[in-house]
Amino acid sequence: MAAPGIRGSKISDGIVMDIEQRLTHLQQLETESVHIIREAAAEFDKPVMLYSIGKDSGLMAHLALKAFAPGKPPFPFLHVDTTWKFQEMIRFRGEFGRRTGVEILVHTNQEGVRQNVNPFDHGSNHYTTVMKTDGLKQALDKYGFDCAFGGARRDEERSRAKERIFSFRDQFHQWDPKNQRPELWSAYNTRIRKGESVRVFPLSNWTELDVWLYVWREKIPVVPLYLAKKRPVVDRDGTLIMVDDDRMRLHPGEEPEMKMVRFRTLGCYPLSGAVESDAADIPSVIQEMLTTTFSERQGRLIDFDEDGSMELKKREGYF
Amino acid sequence: MARLSDAELIRSDIQAYLARYEHKELLRFVAVGSVDDGKSTLIGRMLHDTGMVYEDQLAAAAAASQMEDGSLDFSLLTDGLRAEREQGITIDVAYRYFATDKRKFIIADTPGHIQYTRNMVTGASTANVGLILIDARLGVLQQSRRHAYIASLLGIPHLAVCVNKMDLVDYDQEIYERIRKDFQVFSESVDFKDITFFPVSALKGVNLVEASDKTPWYDGPSVLEYLETVPIADDHNTTEFRFPVQSVLRPNLDYRGFSGQIVSGAIRDGQEILVLPSGNRSRVRSVDEFGVAAGAAAVPRSVTLRLEDEIDISRGDMIVLPDRPPKVSRSIEAHMVWMSETQLDLQKSYLLKHTTQTVRAQVASIHWRKDMDTLEEVPAKTFDLNDIGRVTVTCTRALYTDPYTRNRATGAFILIDSLTNNTVAAGMIADLGQHQDLDALLRETRAGSAIKPKTQVSPRERFDRMGQRGATIWLTGLPGSGRWALAYALERRLFDEGRTATVVDPTGQNLAGVISACKAATDAGFLVICAFPTFSRADRSLLRERVGDARMLEVYVNTDPALCRERRPDSSFEGFEPPQTPDVVVSLDNMRLRDSVQFIVDRLEIRGQFTRPS
Numbered sequence: 001m002a003a004p005g006i007r008g009s010k011i012s013d014g015i016v017m018d019i020e021q022r023l024t025h026l027q028q029l030e031t032e033s034v035h036i037i038r039e040a041a042a043e044f045d046k047p048v049m050l051y052s053i054g055k056d057s058g059l060m061a062h063l064a065l066k067a068f069a070p071g072k073p074p075f076p077f078l079h080v081d082t083t084w085k086f087q088e089m090i091r092f093r094g095e096f097g098r099r100t101g102v103e104i105l106v107h108t109n110q111e112g113v114r115q116n117v118n119p120f121d122h123g124s125n126h127y128t129t130v131m132k133t134d135g136l137k138q139a140l141d142k143y144g145f146d147c148a149f150g151g152a153r154r155d156e157e158r159s160r161a162k163e164r165i166f167s168f169r170d171q172f173h174q175w176d177p178k179n180q181r182p183e184l185w186s187a188y189n190t191r192i193r194k195g196e197s198v199r200v201f202p203l204s205n206w207t208e209l210d211v212w213l214y215v216w217r218e219k220i221p222v223v224p225l226y227l228a229k230k231r232p233v234v235d236r237d238g239t240l241i242m243v244d245d246d247r248m249r250l251h252p253g254e255e256p257e258m259k260m261v262r263f264r265t266l267g268c269y270p271l272s273g274a275v276e277s278d279a280a281d282i283p284s285v286i287q288e289m290l291t292t293t294f295s296e297r298q299g300r301l302i303d304f305d306e307d308g309s310m311e312l313k314k315r316e317g318y319f
Numbered sequence: 320m321a322r323l324s325d326a327e328l329i330r331s332d333i334q335a336y337l338a339r340y341e342h343k344e345l346l347r348f349v350a351v352g353s354v355d356d357g358k359s360t361l362i363g364r365m366l367h368d369t370g371m372v373y374e375d376q377l378a379a380a381a382a383a384s385q386m387e388d389g390s391l392d393f394s395l396l397t398d399g400l401r402a403e404r405e406q407g408i409t410i411d412v413a414y415r416y417f418a419t420d421k422r423k424f425i426i427a428d429t430p431g432h433i434q435y436t437r438n439m440v441t442g443a444s445t446a447n448v449g450l451i452l453i454d455a456r457l458g459v460l461q462q463s464r465r466h467a468y469i470a471s472l473l474g475i476p477h478l479a480v481c482v483n484k485m486d487l488v489d490y491d492q493e494i495y496e497r498i499r500k501d502f503q504v505f506s507e508s509v510d511f512k513d514i515t516f517f518p519v520s521a522l523k524g525v526n527l528v529e530a531s532d533k534t535p536w537y538d539g540p541s542v543l544e545y546l547e548t549v550p551i552a553d554d555h556n557t558t559e560f561r562f563p564v565q566s567v568l569r570p571n572l573d574y575r576g577f578s579g580q581i582v583s584g585a586i587r588d589g590q591e592i593l594v595l596p597s598g599n600r601s602r603v604r605s606v607d608e609f610g611v612a613a614g615a616a617a618v619p620r621s622v623t624l625r626l627e628d629e630i631d632i633s634r635g636d637m638i639v640l641p642d643r644p645p646k647v648s649r650s651i652e653a654h655m656v657w658m659s660e661t662q663l664d665l666q667k668s669y670l671l672k673h674t675t676q677t678v679r680a681q682v683a684s685i686h687w688r689k690d691m692d693t694l695e696e697v698p699a700k701t702f703d704l705n706d707i708g709r710v711t712v713t714c715t716r717a718l719y720t721d722p723y724t725r726n727r728a729t730g731a732f733i734l735i736d737s738l739t740n741n742t743v744a745a746g747m748i749a750d751l752g753q754h755q756d757l758d759a760l761l762r763e764t765r766a767g768s769a770i771k772p773k774t775q776v777s778p779r780e781r782f783d784r785m786g787q788r789g790a791t792i793w794l795t796g797l798p799g800s801g802r803w804a805l806a807y808a809l810e811r812r813l814f815d816e817g818r819t820a821t822v823v824d825p826t827g828q829n830l831a832g833v834i835s836a837c838k839a840a841t842d843a844g845f846l847v848i849c850a851f852p853t854f855s856r857a858d859r860s861l862l863r864e865r866v867g868d869a870r871m872l873e874v875y876v877n878t879d880p881a882l883c884r885e886r887r888p889d890s891s892f893e894g895f896e897p898p899q900t901p902d903v904v905v906s907l908d909n910m911r912l913r914d915s916v917q918f919i920v921d922r923l924e925i926r927g928q929f930t931r932p933s
Contacts, residue, residue: 023619025345025423034609034621035565035580042566042634042675067578067621069610071570154414161413180411181742182437182658184444186580187672187733191740205425207416213337287333 026214033202034067035186036165037149040200041074043190044147051077051104053089054266055222056151059211060203062220065100076103078139082131083108084119084268086244092223107139119270120249137173146192149200155207165204171195209286216282225263226285228277232256239273325420343418346551349427349442349475351466352452357483361452361521362415362428363393365543368528369417412442421547431466433691436705437658439466440745443473447551450479455488459501465691471509472654472707472747474727476554478514479545485534486520492536517542555618556726560584561645562638563674568623576607576623577632579675582728584640586624587615593641594632595719596764600641601628635676637719645719645729647763650683652749655710657702659736659743665701666777669743671714673732679715679775680734686710712746717764722750738780778932781844785819787929789841791866792919794850795859795898796876799887801907802850805876805915810848812916820846830858834865841870854895872926874919875901879908
């Protein structure tokens with residue numbers, strides 16, 4: 001944040017007088033996240049930061065850049081590319097790399113590509129397992145990463161609310177929700193055996209509103225898809241899907257319509273539902289978010305498969 | 320002009336709202352209660368009534384509600400894991416978030432049953448406020464006292480006691496007052512800045528968000544009003560500067576900084592600092608925040624310090640101000656919560672993580688354990704899961720500590736089992752009130768380990784690796800009795816059963832050498848088999864003394880002397896003293912070798928050689 005948490009400090013004989021101690025809650029979240037990122041970077045041999053191109057990843061990357069300024073983060077970034085991301089996201093990824101100078105690794109599950117696993121023929125569940133979960137596991141194994149930072153927040157979903165900030169994974173990348181290590185204060189246990197790993201969630205205590213506010217205050221660039229614009233969409237059972245390229249399979253008689261829409265979460269375009277909106281800048285997005293009553297992940301189709309599906313996916317190794 | 324509510328401001332002036340939201344204070348509270356206390360309902364209700372539940376989440380909860388009268392089951396808004404929903408209980412710490420016009424809140428939602436003490440401790444470790452529930456129909460139970468004790472132990476400054484289910488006692492003031500009085504009597508034994516009581520009904524939403532007309536006799540604030548206003552600014556330690564170094568930042572030749580989080584106190588450019596353990600002093604050249612000079616910073620900022628002098632500092636060191644240094648010690652007294660299913664092992668060395676330092680440590684002694692029913696201090700030999708007590712811990716390197724009651728960062732540590740890597744205990748350093756001057760402090764940083772150099776592997780750990788306890792199996796008998804044949808047959812048999820056994824070959828050794836070899840291998844957890852000839856009882860008792868009675872199995876190979884003589888006509892049988900009380904007797908003239916082996920193996924089994932030591 002631009003303003004440090006101290007105003008008009010006078011110090012005499014080493015004792016601090018008149019210090020305005022009260023940090024804003026955003027500053028508290030920021031300082032906690034930076035502590036977490038530095039702690040993991042110092043204790044693990046080979047960390048990596050997952051970069052999904054979304055606003056949460058963007059914020060996490062921003063904090064990582066701050067944590068090691070004026071140097072660079074001592075770890076690379078990894079994007080698991082399903083080949084079905086919005087074209088604007090891929091462009092944005094390139095810009096992010098050029099702007100920050102960080103190393104970005106891109107991994108795609110080639111086995112999935114060979115079998116032509118796609119969101120239309122295979123259903124969101126199977127598709128997500130193959131292209132996202134398996135792709136992620138492949139990449140972690142390939143490079144031998146023992147720590148992966150993820151941008152997940154505890155307010156997103158009920159099973160996430162119980163996950164530790166330093167979340168242990170066995171050698172198969174699996175999470176055991178009933179057998180989590182106690183996590184007290186900010187004393188993080190980073191001990192693992194060879195082949196095991198830890199997923200670290202520096203944004204655990206941020207809410208969606210916190211993220212948007214910080215993005216706005218810090219002027220962190222976001223993919224333009226988050227802001228409303230006229231885009232070609234089709235209505236599928238009440239969900240607006242954007243026709244991002246010619247791989248989109250239209251149902252008979254279905255005709256893309258130009259609508260003012262934006263996305264609350266970004267992922268694979270056939271699985272990301274848009275909302276109709278006029279919010280073309282971030283304060284308007286926040287305003288709209290605060291006055292609507294639907295939670296963020298509602299736009300993410302993968303959670304709809306069954307009750308508790310996120311927990312099942314996480315057990316298997318999904319973020 | 321009247322202050323607009325958040326909701327009004329969001330609609331009329333989003334930028335003004337964002338400015339307000341950004342400056343909200345953050346309050347963390349832990350909510351503790353059992354399955355039947357209605358805690359999940361209370362939290363669900365609070366989230367719901369502050370508009371923090373989205374419609375789709377509400378719909379999901381409504382669909383899953385199985386209330387008799389068809390109303391919404393608020394607890395479903397919070398119970399997260401599948402296992403919990405199936406069992407209808409909260410088994411782990413869940414974190415929830417909501418904001419009101421005044422503050423932003425993080426709730427640690429923790430179970431209250433005694434078997435989940437460790438989860439409550441986890442949630443309580445960072446809380447400003449502890450919120451505990453008491454069932455109005457049941458009054459102050461042992462469980463409520465336990466919750467308050469743990470909250471106080473974990474250093475939570477403010478306690479809110481919600482007397483819940485007031486609707487089920489017709490909002491009876493007398494009942495409420497009696498519970499309040501009971502609790503106050505008990506609370507003289509625990510330590511809080513303040514304790515506040517609330518008559519509530521989570522189910523009906525009474526006195527949760529707004530004051531209710533159901534309790535006209537109660538004129539205090541609602542629970543939410545209390546949470547919005549309880550003063551927390553003074554809860555930080557702002558006077559004793561402590562900066563545990565997380566990492567050294569050296570992006571180029573011109574920049575060398577030390578990164579970390581200020582866990583207490585404040586620092587500014589130009590101040591003289593002291594580095595532990597080196598004792599080196601320097602001055603702060605610049606307090607940098609994320610690469611930008613900030614001039615000064617205070618708890619809890621994450622910053623990078625650059626110093627005037629090139630002194631050697633690394634992760635785990637601590638930068639402090641010389642006039643108020645922490646205590647430096649390799650032996651600490653602490654309250655400890657045992658969090659593992661595996662018992663505390665006083666002979667084992669654990670890893671201790673304290674701020675950014677990890678050292679080897681042993682629990683040297685247990686002073687007492689808290690009996691969770693009576694809250695009395697009772698003697699204890701070990702700790703089991705959820706036990707709480709007071710201990711002395713000795714470390715291989717010095718820690719830089721403050722009493723937990725003064726500093727929740729430098730006063731806290733965790734213990735990690737270095738075999739399983741699990742977090743097994745949490746410690747809160749006690750205040751012994753001893754003064755340490757600067758010279759004594761620096762001497763302590765240079766002193767050696769408080770743990771006398773000795774094995775750091777306990778017998779129990781060895782057992783867990785080898786599946787057996789070490790023992791020496793000593794075969795005694797006349798020459799020609801078949802001792803060596805038996806020794807090697809026994810080794811083969813034990814090996815085939817997955818045991819680790821070895822025959823000590825005495826070639827070129829005297830008795831003293833053989834005894835040393837047997838002892839070393841027994842210590843290492845081996846089953847040592849030896850048939851070195853020992854004619855005299857004195858020799859065998861020497862062996863017994865060195866190896867230890869309990870780890871020695873004396874086998875008398877009592878083969879018929881005539882047969883032995885026949886086999887070894889040249890050997891001298893002079894002076895052989897048969898054992899008086901052998902553990903096992905076999906005779907290879909009327910027993911088959913295989914049966915003799917079986918006999919010995921059975922004996923080992925019965926002695927508990929393959930049973931985990933307690």
